[in-house]
Amino acid sequence: MGIEALLFDVQGTATDFHSTVLGALRTASAGRHPGVDWVEFVDRWRARYFDVLREAKVGKNDWTTVHSVYADALDRLLADYGVADFDDAEREDLACAWQRIVPWPDVVPGLTRLKTRYTLATLSNADVAAVVNISKLGGLPWDAVFTAEMAGAFKPDPAAYRMAATYLGLAPGQIMMVACHKYDIRAAGALGFRTAFVARPLEFGVGGAVDVEYEDEFDVNAGDFLDLADQLGC
Amino acid sequence: MGIEALLFDVQGTATDFHSTVLGALRTASAGRHPGVDWVEFVDRWRARYFDVLREAKVGKNDWTTVHSVYADALDRLLADYGVADFDDAEREDLACAWQRIVPWPDVVPGLTRLKTRYTLATLSNADVAAVVNISKLGGLPWDAVFTAEMAGAFKPDPAAYRMAATYLGLAPGQIMMVACHKYDIRAAGALGFRTAFVARPLEFGVGGAVDVEYEDEFDVNAGDFLDLADQLGC
Numbered sequence: 001m002g003i004e005a006l007l008f009d010v011q012g013t014a015t016d017f018h019s020t021v022l023g024a025l026r027t028a029s030a031g032r033h034p035g036v037d038w039v040e041f042v043d044r045w046r047a048r049y050f051d052v053l054r055e056a057k058v059g060k061n062d063w064t065t066v067h068s069v070y071a072d073a074l075d076r077l078l079a080d081y082g083v084a085d086f087d088d089a090e091r092e093d094l095a096c097a098w099q100r101i102v103p104w105p106d107v108v109p110g111l112t113r114l115k116t117r118y119t120l121a122t123l124s125n126a127d128v129a130a131v132v133n134i135s136k137l138g139g140l141p142w143d144a145v146f147t148a149e150m151a152g153a154f155k156p157d158p159a160a161y162r163m164a165a166t167y168l169g170l171a172p173g174q175i176m177m178v179a180c181h182k183y184d185i186r187a188a189g190a191l192g193f194r195t196a197f198v199a200r201p202l203e204f205g206v207g208g209a210v211d212v213e214y215e216d217e218f219d220v221n222a223g224d225f226l227d228l229a230d231q232l233g234c
Numbered sequence: 235m236g237i238e239a240l241l242f243d244v245q246g247t248a249t250d251f252h253s254t255v256l257g258a259l260r261t262a263s264a265g266r267h268p269g270v271d272w273v274e275f276v277d278r279w280r281a282r283y284f285d286v287l288r289e290a291k292v293g294k295n296d297w298t299t300v301h302s303v304y305a306d307a308l309d310r311l312l313a314d315y316g317v318a319d320f321d322d323a324e325r326e327d328l329a330c331a332w333q334r335i336v337p338w339p340d341v342v343p344g345l346t347r348l349k350t351r352y353t354l355a356t357l358s359n360a361d362v363a364a365v366v367n368i369s370k371l372g373g374l375p376w377d378a379v380f381t382a383e384m385a386g387a388f389k390p391d392p393a394a395y396r397m398a399a400t401y402l403g404l405a406p407g408q409i410m411m412v413a414c415h416k417y418d419i420r421a422a423g424a425l426g427f428r429t430a431f432v433a434r435p436l437e438f439g440v441g442g443a444v445d446v447e448y449e450d451e452f453d454v455n456a457g458d459f460l461d462l463a464d465q466l467g468c
Contacts, residue, residue, distance in 0.1 A: 067403075119366060129403030132353060132378050144366050144379045149401065167383065169301075169363030 001176075001219065003194055003232070005119035005168050007146070007161075009179035010131055013198055014122075014140065014225075015101040018042055018205045024097035028090055029083075036081050039205055046204075048073035053125060053154045063149060066127045071095040099130045103138040104200070110225025111141050113234040119143045123164050123177065125154045144168075156187030165193075176219065178228065182211060185218060196220040196228060235410075235453065237428055237466070239353035239402050241380070241395075243413035244365055247432055248356075248374065248459075249335040252276055252439045258331035262324055263317075270315050273439055280438075282307035287359060287388045297383060300361045305329040333364040337372040338434070344459025345375050347468040353377045357398050357411065359388045378402075390421030399427075410453065412462065416445060419452060430454040430462055 151163035177188035180200040199212035214221035222228040385397035411422035414434040433446035448455035456462040
């Protein structure tokens with residue numbers, strides 16, 4: 001297909017935020033809030049992040065960090081659930097759980113194989129610092145980190161994808177966007193990027209509602225990063 | 235010193251452009267131009283790059299790639315030296331030699347040790363694509379690639395250093411700028427960054443004029459990246 005580089009979504013596609021953030025909440029609660037459904041809490045926390053990004057009318061000069069979005073949403077959700085006994089330091093540490101999310105088990109071996117043949121970069125809506133922290137903790141071997149913050153626009157805004165192509169010095173057709181979220185790869189595909197869908201059935205935990213159907217519209221449909229490496233000849 | 239991250243200059247500090255570019259020119263010439271002093275040619279090529287950057291009044295919307303600066307300068311220099319028998323493909327390949335420059339021998343082992351303790355990123359005036367290509371070829375284990383292109387301003391413009399601090403989510407005092415060029419670390423130091431000077435006596439080849447004097451004004455003076463790792467406790 002003439003592909004030179006792969007761009008990867010991070011939260012959900014490369015990493016398992018659900019178990020990491022759920023674990024952090026349960027550890028912080030330590031059983032003190034038996035009436036709280038922490039699984040639902042994580043789902044609502046993540047949903048709030050999507051709501052803010054969808055509404056975001058931002059530019060490079062008034063950028064809102066995703067960390068602050070998660071921190072604000074946490075305060076609101078804790079109030080909604082009637083949890084008042086987390087102090088500021090505990091809240092900050094919980095918001096930082098999104099910077100400690102761990103890779104899915106197939107990710108490091110899959111990326112290691114893909115890296116032998118392709119340039120690998122992130123294209124994430126998370127903050128640069130968050131992607132750097134996640135990648136360093138998890139040993140993710142990116143050749144470059146690109147994020148929405150560098151474009152002044154969140155995915156699926158075309159500016160985010162175009163920024164990555166400009167920085168790589170490649171045409172969209174030489175780049176494949178890899179994500180478990182179809183809106184993300186559809187937006188890239190509409191700009192001429194190649195597309196790879198990776199199913200992540202556990203993105204929202206066991207029994208969570210997630211779209212894992214393969215679609216003919218994508219160039220590749222893969223079960224995980226090892227399957228992606230197989231299909232891309234690595 | 236409370237340092238969390240190290241920023242590295244690439245061309246000269248981490249990599250030996252002189253031998254790579256000189257080798258590419260000599261290979262392309264294949265002895266056909268006995269009157270040309272290719273060592274002097276490389277020095278003038280590099281000097282032209284500095285002249286253009288110094289004069290550059292650029293913003294994010296009218297960015298000049300460094301690749302085009304090198305390509306334009308090559309055409310002028312070949313004309314100056316009366317070399318007319320390089321075709322367009324050969325000229326393009328020569329300009330791309332700046333994206334194939336190899337790391338100094340101490341760089342990969344030094345970075346590998348430093349990476350165990352610090353976040354490592356580039357802060358280069360070269361294009362993102364060039365730094366990605368150089369890093370991939372040389373196996374340079376950066377946690378992130380930052381370049382002037384991302385700031386819309388070349389070092390020593392304060393905007394370049396501040397961009398890196400913003401993206402890392404760190405204060406200048408938590409970041410050390412590492413370079414063999416004193417103007418670069420002095421500019422960072424004036425903004426509150428920590429500074430490390432690394433001597434590169436062969437930057438312009440054997441006998442080339444280069445300032446390798448240690449200075450008390452820098453937080454660290456090092457002979458190479460292994461010495462830097464020693465001094466930073468890695």
